[in-house]
Amino acid sequence: MxxxxxxxxxxxxxxxxxxxxxxxxxxxxxxxxxxxxxxxxxxxxxxxxxxxxxxxxxxxxxxxxxxxxxxxxxxxxxxxxxxxxxxxxxxxxxxxxxxxxxxxxxxxxxxxxxxxxxxxxxxxxxxxxxxxxxxxxxxxxxxxxxxxxxxxxxxxxxxxxxxxxxxxxxxxxxxxxxxxxxxxxxxxxxxxxxxxxxxxxxxxxxxxxxxxxxGLKVLTEATDIRVSGSLENHYAPSATVELNRTPIATEGFIALAEFETPESVIRLASPKTVEEFARVIYSALREADKKGLKTVVVQEPTGNGLALAIRDRLLRASKGR
The missing domain is CATH 3.90.870.10 (DHBP synthase)
Structure with missing residues (x-):
């Protein structure tokens, strides 16, 4: 091919x-x-x-x-x-x-x-x-x-x-x-x-x-409407995704640029903003699989808005396939 x-x-x-x-x-x-x-x-x-x-x-x-x-x-x-x-x-x-x-x-x-x-x-x-x-x-x-x-x-x-x-x-x-x-x-x-x-x-x-x-308050009550990407486990690479801990040697690491990379950890992405984080998160997870990594640690961005969407995807990815 x-x-x-x-x-x-x-x-x-x-x-x-x-x-x-x-x-x-x-x-x-x-x-x-x-x-x-x-x-x-x-x-x-x-x-x-x-x-x-x-x-x-x-x-x-x-x-x-x-x-x-x-x-x-x-x-x-x-x-x-x-x-x-x-x-x-x-x-x-x-x-x-x-x-x-x-x-x-x-x-x-x-x-x-x-x-x-x-x-x-x-x-x-x-x-x-x-x-x-x-x-x-x-x-x-x-x-x-x-x-x-x-x-x-x-x-x-x-x-x-x-x-x-x-x-x-x-x-x-x-x-x-x-x-x-x-x-x-x-x-x-x-x-x-x-x-x-x-x-x-x-x-x-x-x-x-x-x-x-x-001009309306967004409803928060649950609904039974099924939509794309709503399953508990989704958006997952072959590698195991773990959230908000310090990575160790040979693990992949994705975090905002302000976070330092520990020794012997493989940095997959260092976005400078939440918007850049969203743009690169999927390609970085794919890169982990290309490198044959077993584990990827992601330091999630905080706050609302787009950061909330990123955390939603990462939580589902952390559940595996």
Whole structure:
């Protein structure tokens, strides 16, 4: 297998070809600002089934439908509250998924059998160009979970996708190379089926941002809505991930640059800010596996906002696969 197999540069012709491939039932991995997604036509049951097969993903685990603009919400969702429209206007395109009551267009095979659907407009030029090209040939939306095996570390580069999925893709499937993801952790998922919003998965869009835009207090009560990345163990490398202790010799170490590296410890990443921490955390965990490390120690960033999302992912990673 060559390093370039499946991978395509994002020329106009490549995007047109990729859109037609999706329309014809194929799979296309594409970059977003959060992580890379593995996309299929969200209205094609057989194509969506191939996503589940390639990822080894449980059939009742719902997918997020990516759309080109907020104007498409009405096709996929019913009973859209005003606060959901306010969120879409303020944060789309962006790292936010809205969970809404589904329309008849959103079928069980994409919603995991639930009466809700997750929608997102990604903030990445390649993703938006692909969605636009898909829309022009009659496509309604592209279902796309992260482009990795289920429970593994999410990919933030095209090479990471290829390393994860090359053995599970058909020869005609494609990976669009749009560089490294700029956010690095998955979107905030917001339940919009109640009288006020509720965060189902933390991300770059924070509680404070949601409350400021909607004028509503974010609900904290539990819900039985299933969403991506909500299992106790997820986002895990082969190495064991341990949190907030001093690493010892031969262990990997990820921490903000202010933390010193003990002698004989292998420093995997030294981000200077929480934002950089989010961008590099997954690639650093992948690097640990490439180096054959048995244990990675991560000093978690403190605070709210994006730091909260990072801690959520690391806690799940620490539970293993």
């Amino acid at each position: 060559t390093s370039g197999e499946f991978v395509s540069n994002c020329t106009a012709d490549a995007l047109t070809t990729a859109a037609q491939l999706v329309k014809d039932g194929g799979l296309v991995a594409f970059p977003t600002e959060t992580v890379y997604g593995l996309g299929a036509d969200a209205t094609n049951a057989a194509a969506v089934a191939r996503i589940y097969q390639a990822k080894g993903r449980p059939a009742d685990h719902p997918l997020i439908v990516h759309i080109h603009s907020m104007q498409a919400i009405g096709e996929w969702a019913d009973e859209i509250p005003d606060y959901a429209i306010a969120l879409a206007r303020n944060f789309w395109p962006g790292p936010m998924t809205l969970v809404l009551k589904r329309s008849i267009l959103a079928e069980d095979f994409v919603t995991g059998g639930q009466p809700t659907v997750g929608l997102r407009v990604p903030d990445h030029v390649v993703a938006l160009a692909l969605l636009s090209a898909f829309e022009k040939i009659g496509g309604k939306g592209i279902a796309a979970p992260s482009a990795n095996r289920f429970g593994h570390v999410s990919p933030t580069t095209a090479d990471a996708v290829r390393e994860e999925l090359a053995n599970y893709l058909a020869p005609t499937d494609q990976i669009l190379d749009g560089g490294s993801s700029s956010v690095g952790v998955e979107s905030t998922i917001i339940d919009c089926t109640s009288t006020a919003p509720r965060i189902l998965r933390p991300g770059a869009i924070t509680t404070e941002m949601i409350e400021e835009v909607t």
